[in-house]
Amino acid sequence: xxxxxxxxxxxxxxxxxxxxxxxxxxxxxxxxxxxxxxxxxxxxxxxxxxxxxxxxxxxxxxxxxxxxxxxxxxxxxxxxxxxxxxxxxxxxxxxxxxxxxxxxxxxxxxxxxxxxxxxxxxxxxxxxxxxxxxxxxxxxxxxxxxxxxxx
Numbered sequence: 001x002x003x004x005x006x007x008x009x010x011x012x013x014x015x016x017x018x019x020x021x022x023x024x025x026x027x028x029x030x031x032x033x034x035x036x037x038x039x040x041x042x043x044x045x046x047x048x049x050x051x052x053x054x055x056x057x058x059x060x061x062x063x064x065x066x067x068x069x070x071x072x073x074x075x076x077x078x079x080x081x082x083x084x085x086x087x088x089x090x091x092x093x094x095x096x097x098x099x100x101x102x103x104x105x106x107x108x109x110x111x112x113x114x115x116x117x118x119x120x121x122x123x124x125x126x127x128x129x130x131x132x133x134x135x136x137x138x139x140x141x142x143x144x145x146x147x148x149x150x151x
Contacts (some may be wrong), residue, residue, distance in 0.1 A: 002046045003144050005137060006069040007036070008061060009051040010077030016102075016130075027130045036133045043141040047073075055083055062089040071140040072097035073133060080105075080115045087116040096143065098123040098136035 009029060012019060017028035033049045040047045048069070052058050058079065065072060072095050079086050080099070090097055099117045104127030106113050118124050123139050125132040 002044050003071065003141060004069045005040070005045055005047050005071045005073060005140055006061070006065050007033070007047050007049045007133065008058060008072060008074045008076070009049070010058060010075060010079045011053040013075060013077055014051050014053070032130045032133055035130075036137060039134045040137045040141075043138065044145065045137055045141050047137065055079055055085060058083075059085050059089045062086065062093055062095075065095055066093045069095060070144050071095060073100055073136040073140065074098070074117070075100040075102065075133075076117060080117055082116070084116055087120065090117065091120050096122045096140065098125065098139055100124075100132040100136050101126045102129055102132060103127060 013029055016032065017026050029051060033047075037047050050061050052061070058076070062072070072090070074090070074097055076083065076086055076099070080101070099115065099121040101124075105115075106126065115124075122143070123136070125135050128135060
């Protein structure tokens with residue numbers, strides 16, 4: 001039995017590999033997806049990857065995830081710092097999610113230190129590079145396959 005996880009990528013993540021490689025590295029989104037899916041399969045996780053530069057599309061994808069996906073990994077890009085709509089969608093569907101940032105947003109411009117998602121996220125991975133996606137899948141797999149028992 002596998003667990004279905006939606007991996008969402010926000011604006012400009014389609015430019016991975018060419019956009020500011022000193023900050024984001026040289027891996028493309030496609031290569032990150034391939035590597036992460038290989039790890040996910042070993043954990044019994046099936047991932048579906050989506051990327052959009054449009055806030056409304058990301059909101060639609062989050063809303064459509066209800067009933068299909070058990071977890072979400074989201075790198076909302078710049079929308080992390082601006083989108084109450086994405087926050088409300090994530091909160092509204094009630095699907096556990098891990099927030100991922102490739103760079104250490106706290107070591108960059110001051111506006112990047114604030115996230116509209118962090119306080120409702122089930123976990124946050126910051127500054128681990130593209131390995132953050134794999135770590136997020138590992139965390140979700142661990143929590144969804146063997147949820148903690150409440151006393």
